[in-house]
Amino acid sequence: MDAILIQILNGLDKGGAYALIALGLTLTFGTLGVVNFAHGALFMLGAFCAVSMQQLLTISKKVKDESITFFDAYKEQPYLEIWWGDAGTVIIDYAVPISILFAIPVMLLVGVVMERGLIKHFYKRTHAEQILVTFGLAIVIQEIIRTFYGANPIPTPAPDIVSGSAAVGAALGLSDALVYPWWRLIYLAFSAVIIFGVFAFLKYTTFGMVVRAGMSDRETVSLLGINVERRFTIVFGIATIVAGLAGVMYAPILPPDYHMGMDFLVLSFVVVVVGGMGSLEGAVAAGFLLGILQSFASMNEVKTILPGIDQIIIYLVAVVVLLVRPRGLMGREGVMED
Amino acid sequence: MSIILDINGVNKTFGGLHALSDIQLKVEEGTTHAIIGPNGAGKSTLLNCCIGRLIPDDGTVTFNGHNMIGMQPYDINHAGMVRVFQTPEIFPELTLLQNVMIPALAKRDGTFKFNPFNCMRKEKVLHEGAMEALADVGLEKFYDQHAGSISRGDKRRLELAMGLVQEPSLLLLDEPTAGMARHDTNQTIDLLKKIKERGMTKIIIEHDMHVVFSLADRISVLAQGRIIASGTPDEIREDPKVKEAYLGESEDE
Amino acid sequence: MMNLSLKNNMVVMLIFSAVVLTAPLWLDPIGANYPDLLQKFAIFGIFAIGYNILFGLTGYLSFGHATFLGVGSYTAVWSFKLFTMNVVPAIIFAIIIAGVFALAIGYISLRRSGIYFSILTLAFAQMSYSLAYSVLTPITNGETGLQLTIQDPRYLDAMAGVAVKEGLPSTNLFGQLMSGYSGFYFCAVMLIIGFYISLKIFRSPYGLKLIAIKSNQNRMNYTGFNTRPYLLSAFVISGMYAGLAGALMAVTDPLAGAERMQWTASGEVVLMTILGGVGTLVGPLLGVGIIKYFENIFSALNESALHEVFNFLPQALENTVVAVTHHFVGEGWHLTLGALFMLVVIFLPGGVMEGVTNLIEFIKKKLGMSGDESGDTL
Numbered sequence: 001m002d003a004i005l006i007q008i009l010n011g012l013d014k015g016g017a018y019a020l021i022a023l024g025l026t027l028t029f030g031t032l033g034v035v036n037f038a039h040g041a042l043f044m045l046g047a048f049c050a051v052s053m054q055q056l057l058t059i060s061k062k063v064k065d066e067s068i069t070f071f072d073a074y075k076e077q078p079y080l081e082i083w084w085g086d087a088g089t090v091i092i093d094y095a096v097p098i099s100i101l102f103a104i105p106v107m108l109l110v111g112v113v114m115e116r117g118l119i120k121h122f123y124k125r126t127h128a129e130q131i132l133v134t135f136g137l138a139i140v141i142q143e144i145i146r147t148f149y150g151a152n153p154i155p156t157p158a159p160d161i162v163s164g165s166a167a168v169g170a171a172l173g174l175s176d177a178l179v180y181p182w183w184r185l186i187y188l189a190f191s192a193v194i195i196f197g198v199f200a201f202l203k204y205t206t207f208g209m210v211v212r213a214g215m216s217d218r219e220t221v222s223l224l225g226i227n228v229e230r231r232f233t234i235v236f237g238i239a240t241i242v243a244g245l246a247g248v249m250y251a252p253i254l255p256p257d258y259h260m261g262m263d264f265l266v267l268s269f270v271v272v273v274v275g276g277m278g279s280l281e282g283a284v285a286a287g288f289l290l291g292i293l294q295s296f297a298s299m300n301e302v303k304t305i306l307p308g309i310d311q312i313i314i315y316l317v318a319v320v321v322l323l324v325r326p327r328g329l330m331g332r333e334g335v336m337e338d
Numbered sequence: 339m340s341i342i343l344d345i346n347g348v349n350k351t352f353g354g355l356h357a358l359s360d361i362q363l364k365v366e367e368g369t370t371h372a373i374i375g376p377n378g379a380g381k382s383t384l385l386n387c388c389i390g391r392l393i394p395d396d397g398t399v400t401f402n403g404h405n406m407i408g409m410q411p412y413d414i415n416h417a418g419m420v421r422v423f424q425t426p427e428i429f430p431e432l433t434l435l436q437n438v439m440i441p442a443l444a445k446r447d448g449t450f451k452f453n454p455f456n457c458m459r460k461e462k463v464l465h466e467g468a469m470e471a472l473a474d475v476g477l478e479k480f481y482d483q484h485a486g487s488i489s490r491g492d493k494r495r496l497e498l499a500m501g502l503v504q505e506p507s508l509l510l511l512d513e514p515t516a517g518m519a520r521h522d523t524n525q526t527i528d529l530l531k532k533i534k535e536r537g538m539t540k541i542i543i544e545h546d547m548h549v550v551f552s553l554a555d556r557i558s559v560l561a562q563g564r565i566i567a568s569g570t571p572d573e574i575r576e577d578p579k580v581k582e583a584y585l586g587e588s589e590d591e
Numbered sequence: 592m593m594n595l596s597l598k599n600n601m602v603v604m605l606i607f608s609a610v611v612l613t614a615p616l617w618l619d620p621i622g623a624n625y626p627d628l629l630q631k632f633a634i635f636g637i638f639a640i641g642y643n644i645l646f647g648l649t650g651y652l653s654f655g656h657a658t659f660l661g662v663g664s665y666t667a668v669w670s671f672k673l674f675t676m677n678v679v680p681a682i683i684f685a686i687i688i689a690g691v692f693a694l695a696i697g698y699i700s701l702r703r704s705g706i707y708f709s710i711l712t713l714a715f716a717q718m719s720y721s722l723a724y725s726v727l728t729p730i731t732n733g734e735t736g737l738q739l740t741i742q743d744p745r746y747l748d749a750m751a752g753v754a755v756k757e758g759l760p761s762t763n764l765f766g767q768l769m770s771g772y773s774g775f776y777f778c779a780v781m782l783i784i785g786f787y788i789s790l791k792i793f794r795s796p797y798g799l800k801l802i803a804i805k806s807n808q809n810r811m812n813y814t815g816f817n818t819r820p821y822l823l824s825a826f827v828i829s830g831m832y833a834g835l836a837g838a839l840m841a842v843t844d845p846l847a848g849a850e851r852m853q854w855t856a857s858g859e860v861v862l863m864t865i866l867g868g869v870g871t872l873v874g875p876l877l878g879v880g881i882i883k884y885f886e887n888i889f890s891a892l893n894e895s896a897l898h899e900v901f902n903f904l905p906q907a908l909e910n911t912v913v914a915v916t917h918h919f920v921g922e923g924w925h926l927t928l929g930a931l932f933m934l935v936v937i938f939l940p941g942g943v944m945e946g947v948t949n950l951i952e953f954i955k956k957k958l959g960m961s962g963d964e965s966g967d968t969l
Contacts, residue, residue: 127706128650132861132936133932135932140933143929311718311721319699319711322710323702389813412812415815416815423813427810427813429807431806432806440800443796448815450817454788454798455791457791
């Protein structure tokens with residue numbers, strides 16, 4: 001029982017990341033009709049927003065180390081601590097949550113520039129060309145990041161207060177041994193909030209209604225005389241922010257490196273396709289479903305029966321789903337079939 | 339004269355809408371049979387049921403004594419029933435000649451033939467056949483142009499050539515002159531008359547009454563998914579139901 | 592009278608063979624004349640030519656062709672280990688086994704089209720890659736990669752009485768060692784054969800039908816073609832080319848690793864094909880040449896080498912130029928690659944070949960010559 005619960009939790013936080021990336025991916029695809037292979041790179045950029053914020057906050061000055069008395073020793077001390085003492089230390093500790101505020105405008109800017117500068121010109125091109133140009137862009141983005149941040153993963157810890165584990169078992173009246181890292185729980189809650197936020201936005205605002213109408217029938221909406229172009233830009237911006245925030249919050253779970261986007265991109269694409277191209281609900285459902293399945297497949301009990309299953313489960317599910325349900329779990333007819 | 343196509347009791351619904359109700363239609367070999375009717379009457383649906391694009395809910399489509407229901411479109415093509423599409427379904431990246439060579443290859447090679455070591459340039463017989471078909475529709479001069487670059491009317495004629503080159507025993511024409519200028523329409527009528535002399539059976543869906551009455555041996559009138567009248571052109575002209583449902587309207591326009 | 596235009600297959604093949612076989616001569620001035628790089632040109636050339644038969648003719652974008660490359664390599668190395676160091680059986684086995692894999696994966700993947708097809712091939716490729724690393728370690732030797740050892744049985748060699756003297760044996764073609772230039776010439780001959788088959792396919796009724804499928808698959812069905820076997824056969828042929836390329840990798844360097852099957856490797860062949868010109872005969876080869884050449888040159892450059900290159904400039908300017916360009920060379924080579932890729936897709940969707948064709952048209956127009964023929968492009 002405990003083991004199963006842990007696996008479900010494990011699956012949910014990974015599934016949360018898949019779902020967030022896939023949500024943006026399918027939003028872009030459903031409204032703009034663009035297959036964006038650079039979407040994983042946006043996730044990675046988000047993670048590096050957290051890294052940058054951490055580095056920014058810890059810009060340091062060389063000061064004499066007072067704790068060492070028998071010779072002159074120097075240490076690096078962040079300006080924030082020098083100026084504000086303990087308050088500075090606390091701010092540095094909260095680098096990751098703070099970087100959310102930083103990431104939203106940055107990602108929006110990235111998204112708008114990308115859409116206006118590149119994606120816009122590819123609405124009428126073939127899907128293959130869209131894939132190829134965004135694939136090239138993804139390489140460029142990740143190489144730029146590598147130039148500035150190097151090739152090694154950069155640890156970006158969560159605030160101290162949530163660095164421990166939550167006694168999930170005790171809280172649920174199960175075994176005390178059942179603990180789970182706080183930050184992963186926060187990630188799960190965070191992804192749920194973002195997902196509900198996006199859905200609420202699409203459901204209850206006029207803007208969202210137009211977007212949803214556009215997803216089901218693009219031609220009609222453009223015939224209504226609505227300024228589709230500007231909306232496309234905003235939609236793309238939203239997708240970029242969602243991917244970025246998913247990345248920011250994932251930084252403490254997986255120390256960011258420049259190619260993390262590619263690793264997530266392939267999986268997210270599988271998620272989108274399993275969920276059904278252009279279906280938001282499908283993307284979220286498939287994200288969590290595949291996250292949980294992957295986590296169960298990595299249990300030792302399962303691995304002894306089916307060796308290697310943890311490595312391939314997602315792809316296996318994708319193949320089966322696509323063969324049984326050609327349009328994915330919740331896909332609509334006529335999307336992406338030409 | 340024998341019956342080449344026998345449509346018997348075909349029904350097709352989309353959601354709750356009866357697109358076709360109990361269609362009975364017999365086409366005699368060697369004749370030109372026109373199907374007319376107002377927009378949305380189910381004419382295109384009926385053609386789609388014949389060539390395997392749609393599968394009727396029930397009923398039979400018997401062609402040359404074989405049931406066509408459930409057969410793959412390519413098998414129906416090889417049985418000898420070929421459709422000329424209303425909106426040109428051509429190969430825009432290929433030249434006109436290549437566009438016509440492809441159906442000619444289908445006729446010769448069957449549904450699948452692995453012949454990667456033949457040389458296209460040595461396919462003299464096919465080449466001549468394709469050029470003849472292009473000449474039939476008056477496009478032979480443009481044989482080396484890309485099909486995507488020619489006018490819409492020319493694309494329709496190319497469509498026709500692609501159907502003709504297969505020398506089908508039954509040719510289904512979906513509004514062959516729609517969107518053509520009067521001069522081109524008359525040319526197409528002449529061409530279709532010429533084909534008739536070769537003994538090719540045709541079904542024509544058409545709005546243009548001038549075309550229908552110059553070509554058809556028999557006419558069936560389709561309205562709201564039902565055949566409301568069937569007969570020779572003269573019979574149809576005099577039929578009060580038809581006047582009400584269709585001809586009256588079109589004369590008012 | 593003999594037709595001496597490029598429409599004649601013999602003429603094309605004579606020119607092509609001459610160009611390929613003299614590659615060491617004309618690549619010498621640009622510093623690309625060393626066997627290792629020459630072999631790469633030929634091997635990736637085969638890979639790209641084969642991939643182009645699928646993607647270029649039918650338009651089906653496969654993200655899984657590196658699988659067949661890997662399968663070819665593993666098969667060839669196993670043939671070296673079990674039977675003989677002679678390359679001929681290794682290559683034959685590799686092509687057959689890669690073909691079998693392509694048949695199985697293609698049969699399933701081709702039930703879908705468009706992006707669904709791409710994702711299916713990607714899924715199979717990732718599965719093969721993961722399994723090669725984990726469960727299939729007895730066959731693939733996992734992360735270490737499959738290598739030759741002294742203890743390998745090599746039954747056929749043993750029967751023929753070929754004794755291993757010292758160290759690992761080398762691959763050979765009936766005694767001729769496959770290293771250095773002889774390795775290149777062997778690969779070059781394979782490339783010429785591969786190109787000839789591709790040329791025949793491009794100019795055959797079969798090839799025309801494949802192009803028509805790319806243009807309008809739906810119409811093909813109503814025209815009387817069952818498109819599935821056409822697509823599957825093209826998929827298998829391109830898989831066999833990849834198998835051959837994989838085998839040649841093992842021939843020139845007898846070891847096989849799973850990283851060869853990663854999806855980025857599949858991405859690379861897509862990239863080469865696009866860069867050169869999808870659906871043209873020589874385009875993919877140009878793409879291979881450009882990418883492999885610049886990969887070798889650019890990734891070897893460093894800052895001091897750049898200073899040498901730009902030292903004709905005034906000092907201040909030199910420093911600025913170097914400061915900017917050094918991000919694009921050495922380890923930053925991928926940045927150049929990504930940027931190049933974007934530029935090509937944006938401005939030259941037909942690849943380098945489109946540029947060349949446009950240029951020829953332009954020159955012809957300037958010289959007052961009329962564009963003559965249609966159809967057969969190179």
